[in-house]
Amino acid sequence: MASPRADTTSKIILGESDLHRVVDRIAHQILEKTSGATGTVLLGIPTRGVPLAQRLAARIHAFEDIDVPVGSLDITLYRDDLRLHATRALGKTELPGGGIDGRRVILVDDVLFSGRTVRAALDALNDVGRPSSVQLAVLVDRGHRQLPIRADYVGKNIPTAVSESVRVSLLEIDGLDEVKLTGSDK
Amino acid sequence: MTKAILVLEDGRVFHGSAYGAVGETFGEAVFTTGMTGYQETLTDPSYHRQVVVQTAPMIGNTGVNSEDDESGKIWVAGYVVRDPARRPSNWRSTGSLEDRLAAEGVVGISGIDTRALTRHLRSRGAMRVGVSSVDLDPASLLSRVVGAPQMIGADLSAEVSTPSLYTVDAVGEHRYTVAALDLGIKRNVARRLAARGVTTHIFPASSSIEELLAVSPDAVFFSPGPGDPATADGPVALAREVMRQCTPLFGICFGSQILGRALGFGTYKLGYGHRGINQPVLDKTTGKVEVTSHNHGFAVDAPLNSVIDTDFGGVEVSHVCLNDNVVEGLRGIDVPAFTVQYHPEAAAGPHDADYLFDRFVELVEKKG
Numbered sequence: 001m002a003s004p005r006a007d008t009t010s011k012i013i014l015g016e017s018d019l020h021r022v023v024d025r026i027a028h029q030i031l032e033k034t035s036g037a038t039g040t041v042l043l044g045i046p047t048r049g050v051p052l053a054q055r056l057a058a059r060i061h062a063f064e065d066i067d068v069p070v071g072s073l074d075i076t077l078y079r080d081d082l083r084l085h086a087t088r089a090l091g092k093t094e095l096p097g098g099g100i101d102g103r104r105v106i107l108v109d110d111v112l113f114s115g116r117t118v119r120a121a122l123d124a125l126n127d128v129g130r131p132s133s134v135q136l137a138v139l140v141d142r143g144h145r146q147l148p149i150r151a152d153y154v155g156k157n158i159p160t161a162v163s164e165s166v167r168v169s170l171l172e173i174d175g176l177d178e179v180k181l182t183g184s185d186k
Numbered sequence: 187m188t189k190a191i192l193v194l195e196d197g198r199v200f201h202g203s204a205y206g207a208v209g210e211t212f213g214e215a216v217f218t219t220g221m222t223g224y225q226e227t228l229t230d231p232s233y234h235r236q237v238v239v240q241t242a243p244m245i246g247n248t249g250v251n252s253e254d255d256e257s258g259k260i261w262v263a264g265y266v267v268r269d270p271a272r273r274p275s276n277w278r279s280t281g282s283l284e285d286r287l288a289a290e291g292v293v294g295i296s297g298i299d300t301r302a303l304t305r306h307l308r309s310r311g312a313m314r315v316g317v318s319s320v321d322l323d324p325a326s327l328l329s330r331v332v333g334a335p336q337m338i339g340a341d342l343s344a345e346v347s348t349p350s351l352y353t354v355d356a357v358g359e360h361r362y363t364v365a366a367l368d369l370g371i372k373r374n375v376a377r378r379l380a381a382r383g384v385t386t387h388i389f390p391a392s393s394s395i396e397e398l399l400a401v402s403p404d405a406v407f408f409s410p411g412p413g414d415p416a417t418a419d420g421p422v423a424l425a426r427e428v429m430r431q432c433t434p435l436f437g438i439c440f441g442s443q444i445l446g447r448a449l450g451f452g453t454y455k456l457g458y459g460h461r462g463i464n465q466p467v468l469d470k471t472t473g474k475v476e477v478t479s480h481n482h483g484f485a486v487d488a489p490l491n492s493v494i495d496t497d498f499g500g501v502e503v504s505h506v507c508l509n510d511n512v513v514e515g516l517r518g519i520d521v522p523a524f525t526v527q528y529h530p531e532a533a534a535g536p537h538d539a540d541y542l543f544d545r546f547v548e549l550v551e552k553k554g
Contacts, residue, residue: 028305
């Protein structure tokens with residue numbers, strides 16, 4: 001039997017073309033589940049949720065020639081661990097021109113893990129308007145929820161150990177597109 | 187890789203790569219949702235003049251073989267797939283799908299977003315399409331797409347029918363003889379009948395009632411097939427004559443529309459049709475729901491919940507599609523005739539509706 005040991009091996013879960021395909025699929029699913037994305041607003045959660053939301057809007061535009069408003073929703077001050085960590089830089093909240101009142105808001109994030117970020121986002125949303133409904137799109141769902149939250153659109157479900165970490169890199173921020181799982185003890 | 191484009195009648199363009207033969211083709215764009223059975227789909231005469239879009243993303247994985255053809259050749263006018271298999275793998279495979287398409291001159295396109303295309307057809311309805319790997323200018327292709335013939339008003343039976351009479355013998359003991367009018371028949375129909383001791387004589391679409399009756403059939407079968415049933419005046423007159431003589435009548439798909447018209451009902455074109463192998467149908471005689479294979483763009487217009495008085499006595503709608511309440515079967519109460527709009531003979535399945543062939547044989551038994 002191998003003894004447990006610290007390991008920093010990493011594995012690429014989604015390469016560039018996989019990631020693009022997954023974003024395409026979520027865009028299709030949004031179009032189908034929202035009957036043509038009418039009255040819909042995409043709000044990315046900084047940092048990587050924002051370019052993902054923009055990509056989804058671009059793909060939806062490419063598929064059906066529909067313009068879906070995109071914005072960002074900063075959740076820093078709504079985090080339940082705000083006081084447990086050193087001071088954080090604030091992200092930006094930018095709502096699209098039409099606002100979110102009465103609209104269907106789709107929150108977009110890169111990784112769904114404990115669910116605490118999404119809880120914070122729901123609180124943040126509460127302070128900026130009253131959407132008719134809120135959905136959640138994530139590139140990766142890695143499990144281990146600590147709150148009763150699930151995503152409406154999932155790019156890829158990745159079974160993980162709590163000790164592992166999932167790292168999403170996006171061209172706009174990191175210079176390449178990939179999803180990596182690190183710290184697996186293989 | 188050779189580039190190819192697909193242009194829809196309303197101007198929407200998709201870019202991809204040539205698949206199968208390099209060339210140009212036009213037809214009605216339809217999508218089918220079956221994840222298996224592409225070889226049966228391609229060789230089904232009902233797809234004549236149609237460009238078939240496969241919603242299943244990977245096509246060709248099991249190659250092609252010498253056993254699964256539903257007719258003598260590939261009938262589709264064009265073929266649209268997302269992700270063709272690079273290497274077929276199956277114990278029955280005798281070659282790759284792309285090679286077969288190329289050998290039969292079938293123009294296709296691969297690498298396009300079939301999900302977006304399907305949604306487009308689903309929301310806007312089946313429409314004419316052009317696929318080309320020679321003319322890559324969307325505007326010039328579009329001008330020819332809008333010049334291509336429409337499916338409404340198309341009389342295609344003669345183009346797909348057998349040129350001369352042939353016979354499929356019963357397997358085992360011969361029990362009954364059936365005269366089948368070939369409006370685009372699939373091989374598996376005669377096979378399903380043969381398995382029940384029925385010898386089937388398959389007649390050209392233009393046959394007369396005298397020719398059909400010359401083989402002294404115990405029953406007459408009207409086959410599936412392509413085209414607009416509103417144009418099938420010849421077969422409709424034939425069906426009326428068969429019913430007048432009280433000879434048992436069974437029909438599938440196009441044959442069901444023929445019976446509908448012979449009984450005095452109208453037919454109409456569905457928005458985007460039913461094509462796939464997981465369509466839920468309610469059999470009203472038993473209350474059972476069966477999962478069935480469909481391939482129809484037209485349907486019979488008849489009231490669902492009452493016995494209708496026709497020239498041939500009472501008739502009722504026996505089967506209904508649960509997705510959209512389209513008429514999927516008709517049954518004569520006073521005349522020995524029944525038909526279904528879907529495909530009990532479907533290969534590679536589902537086989538939920540296979541009992542209809544038993545019902546047909548029972549009908550013949552009762553009559554005899």
